[in-house]
Amino acid sequence: MIMMNISMKTTKETTSEKELDLQKQYMEQAKQLVSIKAQQLGHPLTCCVTTFGCQMNSRDSEKLSGILKEVGYQLTDSETADFVIYNTCTVRDNANQRVYGRLGVLGGMKKKNKEKKIALCGCMMQELSVIDKIKKSYSFVDLIFGTHNIYKFPELLCHMLNDNHMIIDIWDETKAIVEELPVERKYRFKSGVNIMFGCNNFCSYCIVPYVRGRERSRSSKDILDEINTLAGQGVVEVMLLGQNVNSYGKNLEEKITFAKLLQEVEKIDSIKRIRFMTSHPKDLSDELIEVMQNSAKICRHLHLPLQSGSSRILQQMNRRYTAEDYLALVKKLRNSIPDLSLTTDLIVGFPGETKEDVDETIRMVKEVGFENAFTFIYSKRTGTPAAAMPNQCNPAEVSANFDRLLKAVQETARERIAGMEKITGEVLVEEVNEQDANMVTGRLSNNLLVHFNGSKDLIGTFVNVRLVENKGFYYIGEMI
Ligand code: SAH
Ligand code: SF4
Numbered sequence: 001m002i003m004m005n006i007s008m009k010t011t012k013e014t015t016s017e018k019e020l021d022l023q024k025q026y027m028e029q030a031k032q033l034v035s036i037k038a039q040q041l042g043h044p045l046t047c048c049v050t051t052f053g054c055q056m057n058s059r060d061s062e063k064l065s066g067i068l069k070e071v072g073y074q075l076t077d078s079e080t081a082d083f084v085i086y087n088t089c090t091v092r093d094n095a096n097q098r099v100y101g102r103l104g105v106l107g108g109m110k111k112k113n114k115e116k117k118i119a120l121c122g123c124m125m126q127e128l129s130v131i132d133k134i135k136k137s138y139s140f141v142d143l144i145f146g147t148h149n150i151y152k153f154p155e156l157l158c159h160m161l162n163d164n165h166m167i168i169d170i171w172d173e174t175k176a177i178v179e180e181l182p183v184e185r186k187y188r189f190k191s192g193v194n195i196m197f198g199c200n201n202f203c204s205y206c207i208v209p210y211v212r213g214r215e216r217s218r219s220s221k222d223i224l225d226e227i228n229t230l231a232g233q234g235v236v237e238v239m240l241l242g243q244n245v246n247s248y249g250k251n252l253e254e255k256i257t258f259a260k261l262l263q264e265v266e267k268i269d270s271i272k273r274i275r276f277m278t279s280h281p282k283d284l285s286d287e288l289i290e291v292m293q294n295s296a297k298i299c300r301h302l303h304l305p306l307q308s309g310s311s312r313i314l315q316q317m318n319r320r321y322t323a324e325d326y327l328a329l330v331k332k333l334r335n336s337i338p339d340l341s342l343t344t345d346l347i348v349g350f351p352g353e354t355k356e357d358v359d360e361t362i363r364m365v366k367e368v369g370f371e372n373a374f375t376f377i378y379s380k381r382t383g384t385p386a387a388a389m390p391n392q393c394n395p396a397e398v399s400a401n402f403d404r405l406l407k408a409v410q411e412t413a414r415e416r417i418a419g420m421e422k423i424t425g426e427v428l429v430e431e432v433n434e435q436d437a438n439m440v441t442g443r444l445s446n447n448l449l450v451h452f453n454g455s456k457d458l459i460g461t462f463v464n465v466r467l468v469e470n471k472g473f474y475y476i477g478e479m480i
């Protein structure tokens with residue numbers, strides 16, 4: 001039997017505070033269920049949260065982990081755990097295929113261990129065709145929920161622990177933002193902070209607005225309270241997260257812009273670095289450029305997705321800027337903030353794209369001089385306007401264009417990064433180097449990765465470093 005709730009309305013909402021109390025009660029109940037199960041099995045229950053997709057998903061996974069830890073699970077990275085949860089992404093089809101592939105392996109493990117529990121959540125679960133496929137081909141999954149009811153995780157967890165049926169709870173949308181459930185952070189010195197959820201832009205290729213719902217900004221008070229709490233716990237770098245941070249505040253009653261929010265965050269003493277993701281070029285204001293220019297804390301890095309260098313394709317993509325607009329914006333940014341590092345996202349193979357369109361993208365890459373660019377092959381997402389366009393590209397041509405673009409991106413990035421030799425700057429140390437235990441790895445304000453000799457007690461601290469050896473996309477540095 002499958003217990004299923006795919007609701008198309010938001011009638012189940014209560015106020016955030018009531019909801020928070022309710023979920024806290026469920027956490028108490030889950031605690032007892034986990035403890036009983038651990039006694040029965042004779043070992044503490046373990047769980048593994050695997051994340052696919054973007055930083056928004058990583059942050060959601062920290063929330064899931066926080067709740068799981070609170071109710072008594074031991075967190076592990078191994079999918080042999082008693083409970084495995086996949087927080088999925090559906091932005092491109094290869095993300096979906098990876099989930100199906102790995103689910104097959106989990107199913108094999110569950111055959112040997114009937115007590116194993118498996119849950120799926122995140123963006124992919126917001127698609128009805130995915131749910132159908134899982135019901136048919138992966139019926140061993142215990143719990144499925146989506147992006148809008150993630151705050152109900154304690155409640156869903158209780159149902160899962162009480163039940164042996166597949167539970168499916170997917171909502172079509174929500175207005176609720178429930179604050180203050182526990183969070184288990186990956187790093188103690190830096191943290192993502194959601195400032196808004198969803199997206200209203202409907203770029204014609206993109207599925208995010210359909211699976212994440214309409215844009216909702218959190219109140220500045222809630223955001224600043226959270227950052228103050230993080231600061232109190234030792235966080236020195238925050239990354240403000242949203243699909244389009246530049247339109248922050250537009251649906252709020254309070255009069256606030258993203259630039260004003262940044263100024264408020266800047267006032268929090270022990271926060272030393274502020275990053276944000278992602279900026280949409282059409283909404284990047286002069287006010288923001290000015291605030292960045294005058295800020296001692298906002299990092300010298302901007303991720304500004306271009307997608308295509310052809311104005312014709314940009315229009316078809318519904319990006320609402322032209323290549324010329326983008327160049328003018330870059331010029332303004334580089335004039336105001338000369339040490340700014342610019343990165344971007346590019347798509348190759350959008351319906352109707354010709355070799356000449358890709359030439360224009362390559363020209364833009366060279367002209368802007370991106371420090372890095374994520375280059376993606378267009379993936380057809382069912383339900384988006386682009387999926388219904390008649391002129392889908394020929395895969396062999398797309399592949400050739402992709403290779404050409406990637407080459408240009410890599411050459412440009414190499415050149416830009418070579419230009420940074422001998423500069424000095426502050427590195428926030430993130431971890432011990434994976435290859436060499438005598439070295440540590442961190443980032444400059446401009447997001448450049450630097451490795452240098454040092455020990456693990458430097459993690460979470462700022463160290464002045466000179467860049468000495470260019471390794472192409474990163475540097476070996478030395479402490480000064
Ligand atoms: N909100 C962010 C992007 C989120 S998705 C923004 O607009 O900047 C991250 C990136 O995935 C996008 O910038 C785009 O380059 C890529 N992407 C989104 N949909 C895609 C699709 N259908 N095929 C290929 N790449 C896609
Ligand atoms: Fe997708 Fe465009 Fe929204 Fe980014 S801005 S999430 S690319 S619809």
Ligand code: F3S
Nearest residue numbers: 053054089090091123
């Ligand atoms: Fe993927 Fe969802 Fe992020 S589709 S890119 S995980 S918002």
